[in-house]
Amino acid sequence: MKIKISEKHLPVFEALASGVRLKIINLLSQRSMNIKELAQNLSLSSAILTMHIRKLEDAGIIKSERVKINGAIHKICSLDMDLIEIEFPKNKDSDLKTYEFILPVGHYTDFNVTPTCGLATTEKIIGYFDDPRYFWDPERVNAKILWFTKGYIEYKVPNHLLSDQTLKFIEISMELGSEAPGVNSNWPSDISFFLNGVNIGHWTSPGDFGSTKGNFTPDWWSLSVGQYGLLKIIKIDDTGSYIDGEKMSEVTLSQLNLREQLWSLRIAVLEDALHQGGVTLFGSGFGNYDQDIVFRLYYV
Secondary structure, X not given: OEEEOOHHHHHHHHHHOOHHHHHHHHHHOOOOEEHHHHHHHHOOOHHHXXXXXXXXHHOOOEEEEEEEEOOEEEEEEEEOOOOOEEEOOOOOOOOOEEEEEEEOOXXXXXXXXXXXXXXXXXXXXXXXXXXXXXXXXXXXXXXXXXXXXXXXXXXXXXXXXXXXXXXXXXXXXXXXXXXXXXOEOOOOEEEEEEEOOEEEEEEEEOOEEOOOOOOOOOOOOOOOOOOEOEEEEEEEEOOEEEEOXXXXXXXXHHHOOOOOOEEEEEEEEOOOOOOOOOEEEEOOOOOOOOOOEEEEEEEO
């Protein structure tokens, strides 16, 4: 018997939600029994046992028939099925095709940052702290962490969708936090996200975390600066823009000019932000999540 997660099959779930009725099923799996035998095996009255039998009958799990034995009428119970298969609701996104693009932290194409700022590979600091000129250093492409107080960092993302493919939603995941002088877990920052020049919303980072070493942060990285961030997942579909399931804005896919061959992603702390606590962006080899910026496109 195949059942679905629906009210139609609620009697089956109710019938199985009882220790007594599970014992009845196990007894009847050995042989058919009448009400009196079942009641004796379970130390229950016939009246209570009859109530449980009715629940199992309504669910179609057992069947009963009245037979005449030695001049008396007996209600004989037996199992009426040997298998129940539960079909769970299908994830509507499971039929979608996906395209994934990994964007290394150091592969930005534009920036405008204010100190405190800096960037580093997994082996060393690039240049010196608080000197924005090093954001153009050739070694920046190897950066796995970067940080700044105000301004933005911008990336270019190739659009590999074909003309006959329809985009259903975009997911962008990254690990990030605030940028405090040193570290401070209570250092809120409004971090804004732009896709193709459109502000899709912001997230308020609670702080710059550094009380313990990040799971993947190199041993040489000082505990006096940020160690890890929080993994955030941005989703944009036809209903709006979300971060971790919470709506950021009403901006939908149709407003983002997504047929262009090259997209832009900007991460910013704006001049008019309520909380200007900076941003630290963690890539693979730093933080608690061993990943860079991940784009996933879901399409049909």
